[in-house]
Amino acid sequence: MKVLITGIKGFTGVYLRKELENSGHAVFGLSSNLNDIVGLGLEIKQKMPDVVVHLAGISFVNHGVFNEFYNVNLIGTRNLLESIFTHAPNIRKILLASSSGVYGNSLNLDDRLAEESRTTPINDYSVSKLAMENMANIWTDRLPIFIVRPFNYTGIGQDDKFLIPKIASHFLKKINTIELGNLEVYREFGDVRSVVEIYRKLIELPSLENNVVNICTGKAFSLMEVISIFEKISMFKIKINVNEKYVRANEVKIITGNNDRLKGIIGEWNDYQLQDTIEWMLKKT
Numbered sequence: 001m002k003v004l005i006t007g008i009k010g011f012t013g014v015y016l017r018k019e020l021e022n023s024g025h026a027v028f029g030l031s032s033n034l035n036d037i038v039g040l041g042l043e044i045k046q047k048m049p050d051v052v053v054h055l056a057g058i059s060f061v062n063h064g065v066f067n068e069f070y071n072v073n074l075i076g077t078r079n080l081l082e083s084i085f086t087h088a089p090n091i092r093k094i095l096l097a098s099s100s101g102v103y104g105n106s107l108n109l110d111d112r113l114a115e116e117s118r119t120t121p122i123n124d125y126s127v128s129k130l131a132m133e134n135m136a137n138i139w140t141d142r143l144p145i146f147i148v149r150p151f152n153y154t155g156i157g158q159d160d161k162f163l164i165p166k167i168a169s170h171f172l173k174k175i176n177t178i179e180l181g182n183l184e185v186y187r188e189f190g191d192v193r194s195v196v197e198i199y200r201k202l203i204e205l206p207s208l209e210n211n212v213v214n215i216c217t218g219k220a221f222s223l224m225e226v227i228s229i230f231e232k233i234s235m236f237k238i239k240i241n242v243n244e245k246y247v248r249a250n251e252v253k254i255i256t257g258n259n260d261r262l263k264g265i266i267g268e269w270n271d272y273q274l275q276d277t278i279e280w281m282l283k284k285t
Contacts, residue, residue: 001092002026003203004049006034006080007056011158012097012192016053019196023204030056034076037083045087051203053095054080058125069128077132081139093144093208095199098133100151100188100216101126105252112258115149115212122252133212146208148199151216151257153190156281164189164226168281170238171230177239181246186220186254191272191280201266213265216257221274229278 007013008029032039057073103113104120121127154164170178
């Protein structure tokens with residue numbers, strides 16, 4: 001298939017391109033800005049993809065300019081869908097990457113969020129993603145849209161402003177003190193290699209009905225558990241200082257997902273454990 005990946009040079013896009021090319025697909029990105037609807041339309045018409053995987057967007061929750069969440073994640077996606085509808089009428093599949101952030105907080109560690117769970121986003125990033133989903137719903141009678149809600153995932157190449165790469169960088173450099181925010185949070189930490197395998201399997205299905213699906217491991221870890229795994233693998237101890245500037249006003253305390261629907265759609269995949277991911281990141285290979 002001819003697969004267009006928006007955000008092809010980003011963290012996930014780099015891995016997805018390799019995953020798809022290794023499976024024989026022709027893969028390309030966009031040179032146009034998502035907010036340049038004229039240039040975007042011309043490029044879609046020229047490249048005429050079979051499948052679009054939409055990864056481009058602002059994903060760092062603490063990004064300083066809140067308007068950009070909406071200009072890129074919402075308006076940019078709307079421009080993309082309109083361009084596809086107008087210029088690529090034979091498109092087979094469109095996979096839109098939303099976020100687990102649309103759920104807000106879980107109630108407790110045993111509360112695994114399913115796709116039907118209530119959506120209560122608590123920051124501009126998550127609100128922009130839920131708005132994107134709602135906007136996409138008005139196109140589902142005209143376009144083959146499938147929405148994924150990935151929970152936290154990581155890997156080599158992710159920016160150090162994200163939690164796991166930041167911690168890995170400290171351990172690789174043997175920096176014995178690290179400043180973190182709220183330690184009483186629980187998160188999933190999936191592996192980017194699993195995520196791109198899942199994306200490939202989804203778009204290779206004969207058809208994707210309009211749907212929403214969680215991309216998750218179903219396992220949550222506290223920050224102290226994460227640090228403990230790093231220390232065990234590296235044989236290096238680190239001191240944690242809580243810095244108030246890293247404590248978010250609207251912090252999601254607990255979030256973990258239910259992946260039963262995903263398993264029902266694609267079956268099994270290479271589900272890396274957190275220890276596997278951390279070992280890979282510390283080896284940098």
